[in-house]
Amino acid sequence: MNFEFSDEQELLREQARGFLADNCPPAVVRAVLDGESDHDAELWRKVAEMGWTATVIPEEFGGLGLSYLELVVIAEELGRAVAPIPFSSSVYLATEAVLALGSTQQKEKWLPLLATGEAIGTFALAEGNGRPSAKSLKTKMSGAGLSGRKLPVPDGRAADFAIVVGSSDSGDGASMYLVELDQVGVSRKAVRTLDFSRGHAVIDLKDAQAELLGGEGVGWSALEKLMDRAAVLFAWEQVGLADAALEQARDYAMGRYAFGRAIASYQAIKHKLAGMYVKNTLARSNGYYGAWALDSDSSELALAAATARVGAIQASVHAAEENVQTHGGMGFTWEFDCQFYYRRAKLLSVNIGSEGYWQDRLITAMEQNNAA
Amino acid sequence: MDFNDNQEEAAFRTEAAAWLKANVPSVDELNGLDDIAASKLWQKRKYDAGWACIRWDKEFGGRGATAIEQVIWNQEEGKYDLPGGVFSIGQGMAAPTMMTWAAEEHHKRFLPKLASGEEIWCQLFSEPAGGSDLAALRTKAERDGDDWVVNGQKIWTSGAHYSDYGIIVVRTDPNVAKHKGLSYFFLDMKSPGVEIKPIRQLTGGANFNEVYFTDVRIPDSQRLGEVGQGWQVALTTLMNERASIGGGSSAVNVDMAYRIANEVMIDDKPAIEDGAVRAKLANWYVQESGLRFTGYRSMTAISRGEIPGPENSIGKLVGAPKNQEMASFCMDLLEMSGAIWDDEMSKEAGIIQMNYMGAPGLRIAGGTDEIMANIIAERVLGMPQEPRMDKGMPFSEVPTGSN
Numbered sequence: 001m002n003f004e005f006s007d008e009q010e011l012l013r014e015q016a017r018g019f020l021a022d023n024c025p026p027a028v029v030r031a032v033l034d035g036e037s038d039h040d041a042e043l044w045r046k047v048a049e050m051g052w053t054a055t056v057i058p059e060e061f062g063g064l065g066l067s068y069l070e071l072v073v074i075a076e077e078l079g080r081a082v083a084p085i086p087f088s089s090s091v092y093l094a095t096e097a098v099l100a101l102g103s104t105q106q107k108e109k110w111l112p113l114l115a116t117g118e119a120i121g122t123f124a125l126a127e128g129n130g131r132p133s134a135k136s137l138k139t140k141m142s143g144a145g146l147s148g149r150k151l152p153v154p155d156g157r158a159a160d161f162a163i164v165v166g167s168s169d170s171g172d173g174a175s176m177y178l179v180e181l182d183q184v185g186v187s188r189k190a191v192r193t194l195d196f197s198r199g200h201a202v203i204d205l206k207d208a209q210a211e212l213l214g215g216e217g218v219g220w221s222a223l224e225k226l227m228d229r230a231a232v233l234f235a236w237e238q239v240g241l242a243d244a245a246l247e248q249a250r251d252y253a254m255g256r257y258a259f260g261r262a263i264a265s266y267q268a269i270k271h272k273l274a275g276m277y278v279k280n281t282l283a284r285s286n287g288y289y290g291a292w293a294l295d296s297d298s299s300e301l302a303l304a305a306a307t308a309r310v311g312a313i314q315a316s317v318h319a320a321e322e323n324v325q326t327h328g329g330m331g332f333t334w335e336f337d338c339q340f341y342y343r344r345a346k347l348l349s350v351n352i353g354s355e356g357y358w359q360d361r362l363i364t365a366m367e368q369n370n371a372a
Numbered sequence: 373m374d375f376n377d378n379q380e381e382a383a384f385r386t387e388a389a390a391w392l393k394a395n396v397p398s399v400d401e402l403n404g405l406d407d408i409a410a411s412k413l414w415q416k417r418k419y420d421a422g423w424a425c426i427r428w429d430k431e432f433g434g435r436g437a438t439a440i441e442q443v444i445w446n447q448e449e450g451k452y453d454l455p456g457g458v459f460s461i462g463q464g465m466a467a468p469t470m471m472t473w474a475a476e477e478h479h480k481r482f483l484p485k486l487a488s489g490e491e492i493w494c495q496l497f498s499e500p501a502g503g504s505d506l507a508a509l510r511t512k513a514e515r516d517g518d519d520w521v522v523n524g525q526k527i528w529t530s531g532a533h534y535s536d537y538g539i540i541v542v543r544t545d546p547n548v549a550k551h552k553g554l555s556y557f558f559l560d561m562k563s564p565g566v567e568i569k570p571i572r573q574l575t576g577g578a579n580f581n582e583v584y585f586t587d588v589r590i591p592d593s594q595r596l597g598e599v600g601q602g603w604q605v606a607l608t609t610l611m612n613e614r615a616s617i618g619g620g621s622s623a624v625n626v627d628m629a630y631r632i633a634n635e636v637m638i639d640d641k642p643a644i645e646d647g648a649v650r651a652k653l654a655n656w657y658v659q660e661s662g663l664r665f666t667g668y669r670s671m672t673a674i675s676r677g678e679i680p681g682p683e684n685s686i687g688k689l690v691g692a693p694k695n696q697e698m699a700s701f702c703m704d705l706l707e708m709s710g711a712i713w714d715d716e717m718s719k720e721a722g723i724i725q726m727n728y729m730g731a732p733g734l735r736i737a738g739g740t741d742e743i744m745a746n747i748i749a750e751r752v753l754g755m756p757q758e759p760r761m762d763k764g765m766p767f768s769e770v771p772t773g774s775n
Contacts, residue, residue: 001381001440001675002374003668069373250753265756267742270749277748278686282662289665292373311658356647359654363644366630366657 003288009073016077019050024081026337029197032084033340038158038190038199044085048117053091057099061111068295072236072287079240079316079348082340084197086120086155088351092233094121097163097176097226101214106178110161122159124150124179124203125223131357132165134173134220139166145185145207146177152191154351156181156201163213164205171217177210185209195343224361228305230352232290235305235312238348239280239287242312245319245341246276249326256328269326276319283308283315303369306362313349313358320345375668377444381675384441388448391423396452408492408534410455415489425463425487432471432479433487439674458531462486462493466539466558469609473556473596482537482558494535494561496526496583497606501772504743506541507550507603508762508770511585513542513557515592520544520557522565522588528737532568532581535561539609540590541602546768553767554602559590575729622695624727626657628720629698632705643705652701659694663687682752688734689744696731699724 005013023046032040047053055071057063071091078087095114098106098121113119125132127139128151139148146166153162161180168175181188185208191200214222250273253264263269290308293301320341324331331338349355377385395417402410418424419433427442428434437445467486470478485491502509511524522542532538538561545553559566565588570578597605630653633644643649663686670680702724703710712718713725735741749755762770 001377001668001671003672261759262756265758267758270755271745273753274745274748277753278690281666281686282659285662285665285669286658289661307658307661310654311662356651359651362654362657363650
């Protein structure tokens, strides 16, 4: 039994945590939250310099060729730091899409740029309210190009290209397209979300030039596979965030006195925090399962990913919410940093499909395993 | 990161599995034996072949195995449905306490018979006035020559009626602070003055007892630790209790609920197609899976020769309420017939109803949900204890509800 990270991976974690403590303290998150920019471009440049954007990209495409275990370690640390950069969009989604579905030409063009962080990619699925399906998609390719409205698109203004899921008349009813966003057929506008530290956009496509990514009419099944991979990586960001929120709550409760003693000595507070710890621990252990399945390309990935994702959503949202409550009135102020976790946890929990969507995917994976 | 044994572990697993395959008693062998006789048969067979209490030193009847080998053995033995629960308190709690605190001659006299299953032990800690606040116990022992004379009452004693020996904590000095006036002994359960009365639980069963002590004499040579050091000795026992109770695995689990949800209908469709049913099953799967992989992480630590972190303390806190919620939910899936508790007529032979009825006890035994949450908050998160009204106060002056 060896169900732990290696010493090298633990060393990487230490380095990542130190780097983010220096380069992504709360003031950096707050600057993006308070400011007009969609992300911290300077932090993005430094993160890319560290090679984090290149982690799993093979060396032949300018990457480091490391494993997903290294990537989840980085994801956890970025989650802890609530980093205001388009890492999840570009690395967990766009890079994964090009790696999984791209032609040699597409890989040669984009992977080296993604590795160095010169190019930022994103993923455009949603078209407004409700859970998308192949049938519900209105974005469509015609002879003139790709047209439709994608809303919201995380990091949609920062990105150089987007992987767009559109409707198809063949196969499973959907196709994926790679669309460069700096072109006449594309217009982008900022969309305000509850997390001001991560930019989002509405993207209107009107006869936009788009290349098919993967085959025609295989977009929906490709999307689900891609989502499974991204779910594990998102889960580790959420696990990192959940632990940071718990630690903040604990530290505050130890220092805050009421009725002559630290509020951390009241069972009402202790049980609240013990509840956070339980959810966080289950989420972390399920995260290990997901990381193992992703890294070993296991046939259990669909089940492991959904399990990791559901656990991580529950832990992170709960920890972020109860962290605010533990702080009392001060937690509700703009001045305190509790809001970072509160905003980001909810954003991440809907970013690639809600708790309900992933609960359903989990049972579907169980049904498929039982049928097999 | 992988699930595989290393080379030595794999070799050990093969050896253990082969021995089990050849030696597990057949249904015929156990036929007609009660639980105790069946347990003793299996335990003796393991003992004779060197597979009993494998972590213990060979001189005490063990195998001198490593912690990871114990885990592997438990996994392999767990693949069979075998008797043996009657030994868990003696082997899991009394024995480690004896090893730490008892004299050499007691080791030689008692440990091999604990390992072989020849003698069964029980634990006499809880009292009507000492549950979560165990140190508030009142059963008193007074010195008389080479003996101590014990008077009082214990409660929730599993297996007292079939035990040969018991470990007991008593108050030897009521005029010092609560934790300082306790002493720890072991005693012969057949001693004159020991009276055992079964407690009928809300399930209708009777797995526990009240044990009354009237002028029961225990030789001073059976004291573990110094006079007044009983609390410290008890902590050795309790640490092993939490390790042995664990939690998480239950007959009522996601597999069972999934099976039922595929068979019963909601609005003329299999219940498994219902969104609310799917969401609940998914949540419980997350808990089961989370506990399983938390266990794997602990096992990894053990495999590396480290002591597992505090993560494992969540097993009971998650597992016990989950067992209750899932049993309740499975009955809901059955709708009106969910109330039927009958081995023949109930779905799953009444296991669901039995688990529901037993669940409140699991949430109390070995530390209530609230005590488990306190342990996590204090030992894992480092949060301070609640202030105690009785701190430093002589036990005889501590306020109680009855005076």
